[in-house]
Amino acid sequence: MPRTAAAAAAALPRDALLRIAAPLRDSLAAAPYEPPAGSSASVKSLLASLLPSPTQPQPLEGKEAADLLLFCAAVLAASPEYPALHWVPADLTGAAAAAVEEMAAAGPWSSVGEMVVAMVPEVVPPLKDVVKESCVDADNDEIGAVKPPKEHAAVAAHQFRWLVSQLSYPKLGDFCWLVIPCALTTLDHWSPEVKEQGMVSFMHIAKNVKVTELSLYEDAILDACCQNIPADDELWHHVVEVSVMLLTCTQRSNPRSPWYDRMLSEMLGHLERQPLNKGRRISWLTLVGPVFDAMGLFLLAHFRRLFSLFFQWMHTDDDKTVLLTLEQIHAIIKLTWIRKSPYTSRLVDELVLLYKESATRSSREVMRNHIMEILVLLQKCKGQQFEEAWKKHELDPDLTMLLSSFNQLCIKNGS
Template sequence: MPQATATAAAAVARIPRDALLRIVAPLREPLAAAPYKPHAGSSASVKSLLASLLPSPSPSQPQPVVGKGAADLLLFCAAVLASSPEHPALHWVPVSLVGAAAIAVEEMAAAGGWGSVGEMVVAVMPEVVPPLKAVVKDSCVDADNDEIGAVKPPKEHAVVAAHQFRWLVSQVCYPKLGDLCWLVIPCALTTLDHWSPEVKEQGMVSFIHIAKNVKVTELSLYEDAILDACCHNIAADDELWYRVVEVSVILLTCTQRSNPRSPWYDRMLSEMLGHLERQPLNKERRVAWLTLIGPVFDAMGLFLLAHFRRLFSLFFQWMHTDDEKTVLLVLEQMHAIIKLTWIRKSPYTLRLVDELVLLCKESATRSSREVIRTHILEMLVLLQKCKGQQFEEAWKKHELDPDLTMLLSSFSQLCTQNSSPGC
């Protein structure tokens, strides 16, 4: 949108150069003093990249295009404010520089006549986002479009651009962000398509913020592209799995909530289950998935029946692991699924009762045994309510088990309290 870009260029030009130089001055010293050592194998200096964004105070230096100095300064501050010890490319940024950058963006907003940093970011986004997208895109690996001998930007430049973009997006909330979907969503998709996990993660964080701050109708034009990108990223590295599931669940339920028949639910859940089936013993992956997947189950309701075989195969395996967090999460999700589906026409009732009884016996040596047994009892009562005679047949063979005296007594009491028919 050329008009939006022109308007943004005029917006950044609102900050006088003398004000810009005054704002920049406190940033130079902490940046120069910051200890920086490039990662082994790194082809670029992130510190030098950031330094190049600061407007030169020397009148002998060629002056940038009107407004570019302000745009570059905003990008400098965005990178610094997006830094974190968890982010390798920017972990070296000192606290003093972060504090100075926070003051600088406030002063920029005031110098330009904006009421807040968010207002300033909204005004200048059409000017600063396209170059960030270009940096990320140009550093991607694209065998179909690569020109022989073409020089790609270093990965570090793409990582910094992704952090800058994420910070900019995070400054804009509802309802303003909806007006910028045409600008931010293509850039966020570009970061998701990048080969670097560091770049991908910033795109995922950006999409989480976008999903929480725009209307569903504003996402509708892009939903297929967004959900397709999520599906492709499900096979990402272990370090990204939590983010992948988080962003996929949020975007899937946000865009498809009113349509449980949407093929995207089947595709997304199938992709996730397939990945979990290939690594069923990976604790981090299963815990993250069990923690986050609930909203998808709620949205799918009875349509979960189509996935019962794969779901219960994993659940039956995980509920006997040594990891108590996994066990508790499995019990919570199984309880939710039973409530949502009443496990209609399911062959898993008998097996489920047996597995719950076995887990009850195993729990004797676990520190969370009381919590586990409470979950088991609640699930047995629910199964009794929804499966009736089928449950009674499954339960009958355990009624005389001497190791289940406490469970049998507690179950009978719960049935009485709930006035369940047949108890």
């Protein structure tokens, strides 16, 4: 334990800690709680063990302050959405918020953030150890070894995420050596709840440190993101969001980086295995744009897989998927001008078919506007190839309105 961190925790008098903890103990005791089904672990008891008690002998210097901060971190990280801490009542959350303010005031700090900065070197390493101990490690697991309950790892991940959220730019950059290894450990865990907290932590880290401060860890971070792409449905949105953010943050100046190819290939492979999964495709189409922007012409290497999915999604029964697909097709054409692509003729045919299908859609007008914009862009960038693909539709009686609007738009753009 760094001496400065221990000294910071020791700066809080024990009588102040006991006074601050008293209402927390009462509120926790009154909170209704049932252990998770199939588990004998009690998260409520775990939290109670973090509160200082006058009946206990005084522990190591500074430990009571660190434990009290961890108690508050767990309670303040609670949410009805999180299984391990869904039971935490609002009055206990309010008491914990007041407690951290009192702790900062009782110590030599001007704010809660300053107190966390001082104490984070002491409180983060034990959290990493708790998570790591319950990870599945096929190479090192001893036969018959007893692992901590998964609920303990979940609580530690929530505590870690809350502590990281209290650190911002530029101070967070000074603790990359401490928080990134812990965040990577959470991503390596088998529990979705633990993984999710690691992903949320990484998103905060990426927004609050310099790219140069991530450089030592970027390969490990991006590899962890790739490993988590086949995650459960409830994590997919977070996986794509954190992967896109960290990939473009660390590799933006180098579209030739092999990480772009690997990450996009991993995502496409997963989408190909579940092309009908509405939630996954909508999340991906919503979030992947920055990767396309960063890759530019290098997207050509992925056209076969991209357009195979796009041609399926253009005709799904939900308008949101169709609109997002059209937006990404338009973006890719602008970025690449679909050079030397065999997909121009097929794309024209699919757009015309979608135009006809859109007659019964609630988003008909928006959809048709997107189709028109893509057709005009294709005419500009593909010239003769587009004209040849377009000719077979010029006499279609069902496309009178499309042909008229398209010709008018072409005349307008030409003038």
